[in-house]
Every structure is written in C-alpha cells, then in structure tokens.
Amino acid sequence: MNDSVYTQLLDLACGAFLLAAVVVLWLRQLSSIIRVFALQGAVLAALAALLGVREGRWDLLAVAVGIGLLRAGALPHIVRRALAAGTPPPARHYEEDNSEAREARPLVNVAASLIGAALLTLLAYAVARPLVELDPTPATRALPVGLAVVLIGFFTLVTRRRALAQVVGFLLLDNGITATAFLAASGVPLIVELGVSFDVLLAVLVLQILTTRMRAAFGGTGIDDLRELRD
C-alpha cells in the first residue's frame, strides 16, 4: 500500500468516524442511533486494521477483529436488547411518538446540538495542536478526530434525557478514546486493551440492568424522573 492510498483510506475512516458521532446527535429514534453507533464501531475496527496493515503488525489485526466484535457486535446488541425490553408495540400513525424509544426532549435541541458538535470539533483541533506537532504523521494529524468524538460523546451524555441515549453517549466517548489511542500510538499494550474492553463491556451490562430496574422503579427511562436525591 503506497503512502497516498494509505493517507486517503485513513482520512476516509476518520471522516466516517466523526460523521457517525455527529449523526448520533442528529437522530432522535434510539434504534437508528444504535445502528449508527454500530457502524462507528465497524469503522473503528477498520481503522485499527488499516494501521495494522500499514505497520505490518499482525497482532493489531487481531485487536481490530476483537474491537469489531465488541463495538459493532456485542455492545450495540446489548443496548438494543435493553431498548426492546421497554418498547411497547408500535403506535398508530400520525400520532406523536413519545415512547421510550425516542429522544423526545433533549436538553439542547437538534439544530443547536449540531452547531455544538461543530464548535466541539474546532475545540478538539485547537486542543490537539501540541499533540500533532510532537510527531506529525498522517495518523497523528487525524488525532483531533478522536478528541472531537470524545467531546461529542460527553455532550451527548450531558444533554440527552433518555437513559439509553446516555449509554450511547458514554460509548461514543469510549470509541473516541480508543481511536485516539490508535491514531497516537497504534493502540495501548494488549493487556491494557483487553482489560479496558472487558471493563467497558461490563459497564454496559451493568447499565443495561440498571435501565431495567429504572423502568421497574420509575415506569420509564427518562433521566428527568431521577429526582429523589436532592440537597
């Protein structure tokens, strides 16, 4: 693979990765959000595989397969199952869909969210300048994309009012961190990568169970209902 093809593929993957995060902010239907998140996981796996091929490191290809299985397979599956557990049968047409499966009233509306995403991306580029300057290669030049996805994930976490949308926000954050690790240093050591993946999987399982409990206790998964504990 020559340099220009590698750079183009790398930029394509990073572009798709960032775009997926923005689309998550744009969508309201949770099932579509999960689908986009799974696509982002696949792109992340492709990114890892690309770096592995470029550096001739076959262990990275194995890591890429693992990442694909986890982030495009297992995690979206768990979130989808949590969603299906609480979704009532489809309502009739022409009725406002206020069901569990929809992010009806985010704290910041969709248009403002998209502007927010643009600003966060700019911020990521500003913050990441010393990171790029340290070792300017095609991969590190794409580093700001990883940081931007981290920031967008955090933004999703803070502004969305459905429990599962918050879970997706947390997972975006985590995807962003993994992408940063790959772009900066071709990933962290294998033992750390394994441990982190395991932790993330368990955290999402815990959150899935808590969603079920939340539904049992509060009759829904709206974060705004959580107001038992105040000072």
Place this chain on the structure above:
Amino acid sequence: MTHATTALLLTAPVAVPLAASAAHAAGGLRELRPHRRAAHALPRHSAGPVHRPPSPRAPAEPAQVTGPATGGPATGSAAAGPATGSGGPGVGPGGPATLTGGPRTEPPGPPPLGPDDPAAAPPPATGPHAPARTTGAWLGLVSPATILFCGAALATTVPQRGPVTAYGRLLRADALTVWLLLAVGAVAALACAANPAHLAHERADAGTARRYNLLIHAFLAAMSAAVLAANLGVLWIAIEATTIVTAFLVGHRRTRASVEAAWKYVVICSAGIGLAFLGTVLLYYAARQAGIPEASALDWATLATHADHFDPAVTRLAMSLIVLGFGTKAGLAPLHAWLPDAHSQAPAPVSALMSGVLLSVAFAGLLRYKTVADAALGAGFTRTLLAGAALLTLALAALLLLVQRDYKRMLAYSSMEHMSLIALGTAIGTPLAVSAALLHIAGHGLVKTVAFCASGHILRIRRTARIGRVRGLLAEAPALGVGFGLAVVALLGLPPFSLFASELGLARAGFAAHHSGVAAVALLFVLVSFAALVSRTARMVLGPPPEPEAVADGPVRLGVVAAAPLVTGLVAAAALGVTTGPLTRLLSAAGEIVGRH
C-alpha cells in the same frame, strides 16, 4: 525475602478476595443442585455467572437456607436475632461438607435490638448448609485479614530494602503501596465485621446475601489490584472495575432512590474515569515519543525516571484530564455529584468501604501520575490543578454541610471535605505534607468507617435518615450514641484521634512551604464544616429522646459484635493519633516517594 515469598505476598491480596468472591458464586451453584433435583423450579438466573446479577423483575428467590442463630459469628448474630442471611452461605475452600455439625444451641445473648426483629425463629434448616452458613461471616474476614497480613509482612521489609516486584513488572509494592494496603485491610476488616449484622437486620434472603458478599469481596480484590498495579493501564482498569462492582452494592436496596444513585454513580464515574484513560493514552503517546518501548511505556517506575524527556505540552494536557478523571472517583469537584447520592444509598458497610478507602485508592492513583507529571513539568502545574480542585471541593462541601438534613449525606460531604484536605496536602507536595496526607487517609478511613457503621445502626433503630428526626441518641442507645458521637469528634479533627495529628501536620506544612494564603482559606472552610457538623451531631446525640416510652423498658443495647467494629476503629484511630509507632518509617518513606523538597 525470596522471590516466591514476594510473589505470594503481592498476589494474595488480590487472589484471596477473588477466591472468596468465586466461592460465594460457586455456593450459589452448589445450593441450586439439590433444589433442582427436588423439582423446585428456581429462577434460572440464580445460578448466573459472577458478573450478571439477575434482572430485578424476577421474583425474589426463596430463602433457601434459613437456620436459627448458631454459634459461629457468635454473639453478633445472637444480638441480631436469628441469623437469617448472615454472611452468606459458608463456602470457603473447605466447602460446607466439612462443617456438618448438628444445629448448635442458641447462646443466651442480649435481647434482640429494635422492634423489627422477627418474633419467631425461622424453621430449622435442612441439608448441610445451615451450620456452614454461620461460618460464612468468619470467612468474610479472611480477605481483609489476608490484605492486612500481606501489608504488614511487606511493611517489615519494603521501607528498608526498597520496592519489590512480581510477575515481571505487573505487580509492584513500594512504601506507598504498603501504606494503602494496610489502610484497605484495616477498613475492610471493620466493614466486613459489620456485614453479618447488617445482612441479618436487613433480613436478606440467601440469594441477596450471597450476591452482596460476592460483590464485597470482588470490590476488595479490585481495590488491592489498584494499589498493587505497577502498570498505569492496569491501575486504571482496576479503578474502573471498582465502579462496576460497587454499582449493584449502591443499588442493593432497589428503592427508587438507590436505583437513581446507582445510575448516577455508574454514568458519572465511568465517564469521568474515561477522561482519565484518555489522559493515560496521551501520556503513553508522550512516553513512546520520548523513546520508551511499548512494553514499559505505561510502567510507573519507568515513566517516573524518564519523564523529564516528555513533551511538556502533551503532558500538561494529559495531566489535566487525569486530575479531572481520577478526581471524579476521589470525590473532587467538579464531577463529584455522584458521591453524596451513592454514599447515602449504599448499605452502611459499603458506604464505609467506599468513603473510607475507595476514594483514597483512587486518589493514590492520582499520586502516581503526579510524580510522573512533576518530573516532566516541575511541581507547579499539578499543584495549581490540585489546589484549585481541592479548594472548590472544600467550599462546596462546607456550604452543603451547612444546609444538610440527612445524616448519611452529611457524612458523605464530610468525606469530600477530608479528600480535599488530602488533595491540598499533595498539592503542597513537601514530604512532610504528603506524609500528613497519607496519615489523613488512614485516619479518615478508620473513623469514617465507624461513623458510617454507626449511622447504619441509627437508620435501623430510627428508620429515618433525617437529622431532624433523630434526637437523644445517647439516652435511647447509649453505646451507639457514644460511638457515633466519638466518630464525629474524630472527624472534626480533635485529639487524641489521628485526624488531629494529620491536620496539624498539613497546616504546618502549608505555612512552612509558604502557601499561607491557600492554607488560611482552607482553614476557614474547615471551620465552617466544623460548626455545621458540631451543631447537627449535637442535636442528634444529646438531649432527651423524642418518645420517652420508647426507652421505658431500658435503653437499646448494641450487642458485642455490632459494637466491636466501632470500638476497634476508634481505638485504632486514637492509637494512630498518639503515635505512628512502627509505621513511622513506612509513612516517611511513602512521603518521600511522592513528595519533593
């Protein structure tokens, strides 16, 4: 010390609690089998794997094993009435099969405490589990005892001969590790000793008790791993594992409030600690660019010695994220919102563990990063970050203590206050200040454990967490009133308890290092917290009881085993305040690791 001994001492604090946790899980499987044969249709999930607690919608499992209080955990279960659910099924390595003595007679204990005890003992147990069950409580103390023993054994050699490692560079113990290991072990011993009584009073069924014990031991294993990890990535994994394991302990009671607390806890802590991982990744990037090979680019000792070649701009960015992330888990502002909710909703022994040592273990992680960042950037950068976060936390905690109406939340905010004092000590950064901060960690852990365990008993007697509804504790339950009162006195930083010595040390170090401004502001906020704690606690402890008829038939007795952890904790904190004795050398060695002149 031979290589094998070292490896054993470094492995046991993680392996033994993990084994205990696995034993509780296996106990579930083993109990299930006879029931299946007897065609009792149990929910499938009760045999589920360790990390998959059952769905809350499922019906509560039938209490499979109930037995009259037998000897075993002794007077504690006697004081607590029938030992339903005390300490989970005894399934140590020996297994229940070895413990098949007939049902023992109930020792004549003090009268049952509180009006909520079941009047009649549950039907005698059938099968081999009942006698084994009571030993479960003792087995619960095996993990803390192992941690303490390994800490003590390491404390005899590490300060003189320097750090030891095992398994290549995976586990490592220096003076700081040993000090924290001792703190974790001591607090865990107190909390685990309080567990059986807590479960008995909650009347937890066998499944609930088993899950609770399983998670507690896994929690201890994760904390030991975090303390012993030589690799910063492994340290991060262990800290995140504590969040996952404690999530269901916080949500143990399954009320609306505890579900809410657990949700906030997992979301805020996971996201916050995620930022710390991003910081770790950036530090790894800086290390790789400085020419450190992949295998050792997250090894703390390597990083600390080579950090002067790191790119300052990247290290600064990394350190900001790390302070924010580990600060979340250590209860420092701005991402502290989970703390009062989680600490007030968790069962008392869990609150004690979380407040007493989990915060400190997370903070010790931050200390490791601080040494790396200081070598790369000089002490100023981290000092500013830490001092800023600490003062903000201190101000928030003091103000919220002033308006607090819930005594468990009051204790939680007091934890934030003490964590910010520890952070300030680290920010000052001289060896004296760091030693004082480490002494503060140990003293706070012991005393806060006593306070939370006592608050659990208050909650049980009075059935309310409102400060306003608790009056005249001293008249109603003298032992409990004294215990809680003394714990708060210790938290206030009064002598003879060790928090007095450490706060004095912190103040002296602050003024000696010419940070008088910061020290003065901190003292002001500490005074505000002092006033708030004094006025609230005095109202709870002193005065006449609200219902005179409640104490007509004599004051409520606490029972020996329920009182033992409280007394032990207070005595240990007082002893530590009078002299650090044989630990002095360890403490100063630990201070030298982090501190810079």
